[in-house]
Amino acid sequence: MILADGMLGQMMEPVEFKPAKTQEELDALANQHLSWCICPNADGDAKHHHEINSLELDPEILEKKVSKLYEKYAEVEKNEVRYETYNLSDDNEILCVAWGTAARVVKSAINELVAQGKSIGLVRPITCWPYPYEAIASAIGPKVKKVYVFELNSGQMVEDVMIAVNGKVPVDFWGKLGGIVFTPADIQAKLEACF
């Protein structure tokens, strides 16, 4: 699940989709008759009746089915989390967390403040689920006094950041609404007030 916003949604560029698999690979996959596949059937013992569904009336069977799905979700959480870090170091005094367009503005503000000798890091979550809780927790360096969350809404992600920070340092939030985009100077002023 990707974090996106209206501004990202309106960006457009050419893209070329290539087949994820060749026809031969697809045929080979079909010939494996995997239980999660809809595929041509076979005669005799190889005959199959795959049911691609989420429903079972027997609670015992359904519990097993749901547990299996949760194992799959756990695997996704382990392997598919995506985020970007920017200017992270042990000298960071503030850690910012922002996504999408907000993160781009925060980067400009950080560049300006770094030029003034301050040290501020950024974690930019890319996936909403699985969420980079670990990445945020481990980005809180020894000198970090505060985690500052900037969003172009009234705080859709800030509670997840709080879960990640888990009370280690205070979490502050600032957002703009209605399509107003804060400027690097706005963010800079908020961050400077923390020092």
Next chain:
Amino acid sequence: MQVIAKRPETLTAEPFTYCPGCTHGIATRLIAEAIEEQGLINLMAGVAPVGCAVFAYKFFNFDMAEAAHGRAPAVATGMKRGRPNMHIFTYQGDGDLAAIGTAEIVHAANRGEHISVFFINNAIYGMTGGQMAPTTLAGMKTTTSPYGRNPEDIGYPIRMCELLSSLVAPYYIERVSLLSPGDILRAKKAVNKAIQYNKEEKGFTFVELISTCPTNWGFDPDKAREWAKENMLPYYKLGVYRDKGEGVE
């Protein structure tokens, strides 16, 4: 000993979960027979709806997917395009197809997807407790229209065959009923034709089967059939609405 009747290979031994007197079982059997007769058991897959027929995935003896409510034509589109050498059908009720799934069925038909859609119209939401469906007749009482459906307030029942016939792409559209042995024989022909066109990759095929819901209509099965003949058939006219193979446009 001579075998004179048996379960088609295309059906599993799973007992049907339908109420006594319900016509879903007949529709399921007709589709299974048609698939067997066309020799498609190894190349067929289907999509089950949400509603009374959700367990269709247990009844048909080949790979089956369950779709979210109304989304069967969208799932079938993916299955057909992902496995072009297979033949795909959906089995949907009127609550599924003509309410939440209206967008999916209209656009799948409009794209001329090479799938067959079997549409069970019993003018009511069955599984959820007899609520009014888009197909509920004017004046018909249901649990959510206790004074009868008022078209001034709720609109008129949607006729899916007529609606889909306004599109250019569909290859075959027919409305049949399951209200008498003769009707069932005619329905079998229509179902067979849809599966045959599907096998021949002709395009989008749609068969509406006028059905009964004795449980939620509050009638015994005989009375339900008579009621449907008197009330549903004058509004939902049986017939071929499109058959490009026979020159009916």
